[in-house]
Amino acid sequence: MNSGDGAPAYGHGSGPQDGQIKPIPVPAPPQDQRTEAEQMLLAKRAIRRKNLNxxxxxxxxxxxxxxxxxxxxxxxxxxxxxxxxxxPMIHRYLANSE
Structure with a gap:
C-alpha cells in the first residue's frame, strides 16, 4: 500500500523478504600451514591410534x-x-590420550 510518498510498499524493497534469507557470511577455511615435520607426526599418530583402536x-x-x-x-x-x-581401562586410556 503505497501512500504516494515514493516509499516502496512491503515486499518491494531491496532487503530480504518473507521466505528469503540472506546467507550468513563464514570465514574462509584456513590454509594448511603445517610444516612437513608436523604432518609426519600427525600421520604417525593416526597410524598408532588406528592400531590401538x-x-x-x-x-x-x-x-x-x-x-x-x-x-x-x-x-x-x-x-x-x-x-x-x-x-574399560584401555578405552579410557585411549580416550584421554587424544
Missing part, C-alpha cells in the same frame, strides 16, 4: 577368553572376573 576393539573378546582360561585351567573363577576391568 584395533586392540581396544578386541579387548572384550580377549578378556572373555582369558576369563575362561583362568577359570578352567587355574580354577580361578572367584578372582578371574578382574580381567573384565582391563577393556
Amino acid at each position: 584395533g586392540i581396544a576393539a578386541m579387548s572384550g573378546g580377549l578378556a572373555t577368553i582369558a576369563f575362561f582360561i583362568i577359570g578352567f585351567a587355574l580354577h580361578g573363577w572367584a578372582w578371574g572376573w578382574i580381567v573384565f576391568l582391563i577393556p
Whole structure:
C-alpha cells in the first residue's frame, strides 16, 4: 500500500523478504600451514591410534577368553572376573590420550 510518498510498499524493497534469507557470511577455511615435520607426526599418530583402536576393539573378546582360561585351567573363577576391568581401562586410556 503505497501512500504516494515514493516509499516502496512491503515486499518491494531491496532487503530480504518473507521466505528469503540472506546467507550468513563464514570465514574462509584456513590454509594448511603445517610444516612437513608436523604432518609426519600427525600421520604417525593416526597410524598408532588406528592400531590401538584395533586392540581396544578386541579387548572384550580377549578378556572373555582369558576369563575362561583362568577359570578352567587355574580354577580361578572367584578372582578371574578382574580381567573384565582391563577393556574399560584401555578405552579410557585411549580416550584421554587424544
